Amino acid sequence: MPPPADIVKVAIEWPGAYPKLMEIDQKKPLSAIIKEVCDGWSLANHEYFALQHADSSNFYITEKNRNEIKNGTILRLTTSPAQNAQQLHERIQSSSMDAKLEALKDLASLSRDVTFAQEFINLDGISLLTQMVESGTERYQKLQKIMKPCFGDMLSFTLTAFVELMDHGIVSWDTFSVAFIKKIASFVNKSAIDVSILQRSLAILESMVLNSHDLYQKVAQEITIGQLIPHLQGTDQEIQTYTIAVINALFLKAPDERRQEMANILAQKQLRSIILTHVIRAQRAINNEMAHQLYVLQVLTFNLLEDRMMTKMDPQDQAQRDIIFELRRIAFDAESEPNNSSGSMEKRKSMYTRDYKKLGFINHVNPAMDFTQTPPGMLALDNMLYFAKHHQDAYIRIVLENSSREDKHECPFGRSSIELTKMLCEILKVGELPSETCNDFHPMFFTHDRSFEEFFCICIQLLNKTWKEMRATSEDFNKVMQVVKEQVMRALTTKPSSLDQFKSKLQNLSYTEILKIRQSERMNQEDFQSRPILELKEKIQPEILELIKQQRLNRLVEGTCFRKLNCRRRQDKFWYCRLSPNHKVLHYGDLEESPQGEVPHDSLQDKLPVADIKAVVTGKDCPHMKEKGALKQNKEVLELAFSILYDSNCQLNFIAPDKHEYCIWTDGLNALLGKDMMSDLTQNDTIIHLLIYSPSRHFSIY
Numbered sequence: 001m002p003p004p005a006d007i008v009k010v011a012i013e014w015p016g017a018y019p020k021l022m023e024i025d026q027k028k029p030l031s032a033i034i035k036e037v038c039d040g041w042s043l044a045n046h047e048y049f050a051l052q053h054a055d056s057s058n059f060y061i062t063e064k065n066r067n068e069i070k071n072g073t074i075l076r077l078t079t080s081p082a083q084n085a086q087q088l089h090e091r092i093q094s095s096s097m098d099a100k101l102e103a104l105k106d107l108a109s110l111s112r113d114v115t116f117a118q119e120f121i122n123l124d125g126i127s128l129l130t131q132m133v134e135s136g137t138e139r140y141q142k143l144q145k146i147m148k149p150c151f152g153d154m155l156s157f158t159l160t161a162f163v164e165l166m167d168h169g170i171v172s173w174d175t176f177s178v179a180f181i182k183k184i185a186s187f188v189n190k191s192a193i194d195v196s197i198l199q200r201s202l203a204i205l206e207s208m209v210l211n212s213h214d215l216y217q218k219v220a221q222e223i224t225i226g227q228l229i230p231h232l233q234g235t236d237q238e239i240q241t242y243t244i245a246v247i248n249a250l251f252l253k254a255p256d257e258r259r260q261e262m263a264n265i266l267a268q269k270q271l272r273s274i275i276l277t278h279v280i281r282a283q284r285a286i287n288n289e290m291a292h293q294l295y296v297l298q299v300l301t302f303n304l305l306e307d308r309m310m311t312k313m314d315p316q317d318q319a320q321r322d323i324i325f326e327l328r329r330i331a332f333d334a335e336s337e338p339n340n341s342s343g344s345m346e347k348r349k350s351m352y353t354r355d356y357k358k359l360g361f362i363n364h365v366n367p368a369m370d371f372t373q374t375p376p377g378m379l380a381l382d383n384m385l386y387f388a389k390h391h392q393d394a395y396i397r398i399v400l401e402n403s404s405r406e407d408k409h410e411c412p413f414g415r416s417s418i419e420l421t422k423m424l425c426e427i428l429k430v431g432e433l434p435s436e437t438c439n440d441f442h443p444m445f446f447t448h449d450r451s452f453e454e455f456f457c458i459c460i461q462l463l464n465k466t467w468k469e470m471r472a473t474s475e476d477f478n479k480v481m482q483v484v485k486e487q488v489m490r491a492l493t494t495k496p497s498s499l500d501q502f503k504s505k506l507q508n509l510s511y512t513e514i515l516k517i518r519q520s521e522r523m524n525q526e527d528f529q530s531r532p533i534l535e536l537k538e539k540i541q542p543e544i545l546e547l548i549k550q551q552r553l554n555r556l557v558e559g560t561c562f563r564k565l566n567c568r569r570r571q572d573k574f575w576y577c578r579l580s581p582n583h584k585v586l587h588y589g590d591l592e593e594s595p596q597g598e599v600p601h602d603s604l605q606d607k608l609p610v611a612d613i614k615a616v617v618t619g620k621d622c623p624h625m626k627e628k629g630a631l632k633q634n635k636e637v638l639e640l641a642f643s644i645l646y647d648s649n650c651q652l653n654f655i656a657p658d659k660h661e662y663c664i665w666t667d668g669l670n671a672l673l674g675k676d677m678m679s680d681l682t683q684n685d686t687i688i689h690l691l692i693y694s695p696s697r698h699f700s701i702y
Contacts, residue, residue, distance in 0.1 A: 055605030360412030
């Protein structure tokens with residue numbers, strides 16, 4: 001007969017004694033259980049004790065999290081969080097350097113636990129740490145020369161504890177003094193500083209900027225881009241990542257009027273070329289967090305285009321109209337203008353109308369009207385002028401080539417440029433905030449100071465080439481745009497390292513090649529509508545689904561590293577989850593850093609029996625997506641979120657690293673529960689397996 005659901009069997013350790021095997025009744029108050037344990041070892045004052053996990057996390061057991069205790073868990077009897085916080089509060093103020101250092105080391109470790117953190121914060125512990133940073137560092141600077149390692153470790157542990165305590169969101173960031181900000185900034189501004197101190201200082205500055213408008217202004221006064229640049233020129237990728245994160249935070253929180261000014265400073269300091277040389281083209285792999293920060297910088301840079309994209313042209317603005325005149329002048333090289341008489345005025349208007357038609361504007365009389373739609377607004381005109389000035393030969397060739405064609409086959413440069421600009425903005429999501437989970441940066445955009453304009457110049461030439469290959473007429477305009485979008489999207493997915501490589505990829509994606517790709521995809525689709533395939537599908541689909549199920553479960557046995565997302569600050573905090581080989585238990589636990597390869601079962605401290613799982617929910621139905629915060633509003637995060645519901649009101653919340661892992665895990669978990677695997681990946685894998693079996697691979701069915 002199985003034991004009652006409210007009884008869990010655990011082992012409890014106490015220093016110097018043999019572990020106790022004990023049955024815990026989850027209906028009993030936790031204080032009564034602790035008293036029972038203390039009585040067993042003849043320990044008085046049970047209120048001064050607590051239970052905590054005996055694994056590397058050392059997290060305290062509370063009434064809120066006690067339901068997470070599973071059969072076989074190893075616990076430890078230890079000092080209560082209130083007692084521990086009080087003792088550490090006193091120990092970190094010791095006059096002994098060694099005692100102080102050891103206390104700060106313990107504090108840095110314990111501060112990860114929210115229960116301990118709350119008790120330490122209640123003792124005004126964060127104020128004590130900030131005072132130690134502000135004045136304590138100066139107090140020991142005389143000792144720094146003779147005991148530099150000790151001083152560096154002491155400051156590092158102090159800042160680590162501060163970061164961990166603040167990460168719980170208990171204390172507002174708005175409470176910190178200018179003196180503290182100046183001190184943290186001084187660590188970043190020093191040319192030679194301990195790496196761990198620099199790393200934590202950068203993390204603190206990033207959190208200050210992201211979480212408080214007032215602190216953004218104060219940090220912006222203390223830190224300049226010029227002071228951050230040297231940290232990018234080193235070889236430590238983690239420091240480079242934190243540095244770009246601070247730059248991104250300053251960029252993101254800057255007022256609209258300040259953002260363009262900041263972009264100009266970044267250009268002056270050659271940030272792009274420094275990142276290209278020392279980060280993107282460095283002889284090492286780019287980790288996920290660095291890829292994310294590069295993606296954020298890419299998005300924020302392109303978002304500077306939003307203002308022009310949403311600005312309508314004023315047909316009465318002479319300066320704006322002069323840009324159109326310049327396009328005409330470059331294309332047709334008008335050497336002289338008719339005299340300003342009544343007769344010549346009519347002649348001039350007629351000539352302008354003819355030339356504007358050749359330039360491909362919709363409104364031949366007043367082309368300014370073509371730029372009154374937003375998006376793309378004035379951004380399209382900016383792109384056209386850039387192309388005309390910086391790629392003049394190509395511009396003139398396209399305009400003259402099309403103006404000499406029959407009307408029905410000419411590719412309208414003006415209309416094409418406007419629609420292309422709009423399309424490129426959609427592809428790059430100009431104006432949208434960066435996603436919390438996306439790592440999709442494109443190296444080629446870091447190879448040129450005017451990368452969007454160059455991107456446009458390559459694509460407008462592609463559009464003209466594709467138009468000719470399709471022998472298109474004006475009625476085919478939308479079809480041409482669809483083909484061009486497909487060409488651009490397919491080339492981007494290969495992540496070209498330069499604009500020239502992007503151009504080369506497009507050369508290989510001619511209209512003929514796109515037709516071949518489409519035909520291949522269509523044939524594969526038609527395969528599944530043919531009678532032999534439908535019969536085969538019905539016959540072997542159970543076998544294929546069983547094969548896919550085993551593939552999914554094998555991947556769950558290998559496990560996946562998940563990132564913990566936190567709306568207060570984004571720093572890498574990882575946890576790992578994997579299925580036991582017998583498919584009966586999920587093992588999971590926190591990690592200090594992203595693992596290289598699989599994580600052994602025995603190093604994962606927590607377990608969840610598959611039999612205890614009640615349901616798997618996804619997207620907006622997940623408990624962590626219903627909580628207040630920015631993540632709730634993020635569509636991409638919603639699409640990667642899933643939760644395991646177990647026991648009463650307990651859940652294990654996930655945000656998959658990408659769509660592929662999301663499909664693997666939701667499929668695998670549903671398979672464990674005996675439910676259908678409904679993901680897009682399963683549908684695709686089914687098609688692939690059917691293609692392998694397909695009779696069309698042996699005889700024609702067309």
